[in-house]
Amino acid sequence: MDAMVAPLGQNVQVLPLLETEPMPASSAPAPRTHFDAAARDWDQRPMSMQLASVPEHLLAQVPFFADHQVLDFGAGTGLLSTAIAPKVAHVTALDTSAQMLQVLNEKGFANITTRQQDIFAGLPQRYHTVVSCMALHHVADTAALLHAFAGALHSGGRIALVDLYGEDGSFHGDKETNAAKGVQHFGFAPEALQAQAEQAGFADIAFSHIQDMQHRNGRAYPLFLMTGRLAY
Numbered sequence: 001m002d003a004m005v006a007p008l009g010q011n012v013q014v015l016p017l018l019e020t021e022p023m024p025a026s027s028a029p030a031p032r033t034h035f036d037a038a039a040r041d042w043d044q045r046p047m048s049m050q051l052a053s054v055p056e057h058l059l060a061q062v063p064f065f066a067d068h069q070v071l072d073f074g075a076g077t078g079l080l081s082t083a084i085a086p087k088v089a090h091v092t093a094l095d096t097s098a099q100m101l102q103v104l105n106e107k108g109f110a111n112i113t114t115r116q117q118d119i120f121a122g123l124p125q126r127y128h129t130v131v132s133c134m135a136l137h138h139v140a141d142t143a144a145l146l147h148a149f150a151g152a153l154h155s156g157g158r159i160a161l162v163d164l165y166g167e168d169g170s171f172h173g174d175k176e177t178n179a180a181k182g183v184q185h186f187g188f189a190p191e192a193l194q195a196q197a198e199q200a201g202f203a204d205i206a207f208s209h210i211q212d213m214q215h216r217n218g219r220a221y222p223l224f225l226m227t228g229r230l231a232y
């Protein structure tokens, strides 16, 4: 096995990989988290359907090559992983939700490996690019997250991260719903994330407004794509 990369001096903990073979529905584990419970119809949700245009924005701005290894943080059912996989050697789709990853496994991509673990539990190899869509706002300590990404990248490796610009908490619902969904940030101010990324060792950081999410509450919530490159 490759050497483990442990971010921030944490102890390395190897958590089990999911089987790449689809599990029969009858043996699927019982839902444990919001995302486990939402997994089966995740791709058909109105919000997920709007996110379907995110990969083309990301692919237009970030170079991927045939020998590249990519990490998709908070991969869910594979919105980014499945779009990137045909362009690279391998995608590791990392998520804490077994059932989101089970849906991704059932899509049958030979060069996507699902990995059920917390991002802070250590990673098994280094990557050329870390991508993510709508997962940052579920992590309380984004400074530590960006350090973990830096520690998982090859020299000069890239980040391409999509999330919400600052909002008032209404995107996911009321206070209880935000808590139930594990929402840690009501979007982000680009300057704050940029400062954290620079602190973690990234340079050439850029934000672009890639699309708006039209909510059933009648409001539009803008999404950013943040890109950057390891300075060392």
Ligand SMILES: C[S@@+](CC[C@H](N)C(=O)[O-])C[C@H]1O[C@@H](n2cnc3c(N)ncnc32)[C@H](O)[C@@H]1O
Binding pocket: 035, 048, 051, 073, 074, 075, 076, 077, 078, 079, 080, 094, 095, 096, 097, 100, 117, 118, 119, 120, 132, 133, 134, 135, 138, 139
């Ligand atoms: C809103 S979903 C986005 C899924 C997918 N990227 C998409 O855009 O459809 C956020 C995902 O991040 C995962 N997640 C949240 N915190 C995580 C952590 N600390 N480590 C790994 N995955 C995490 C959740 O389980 C969930 O599947």
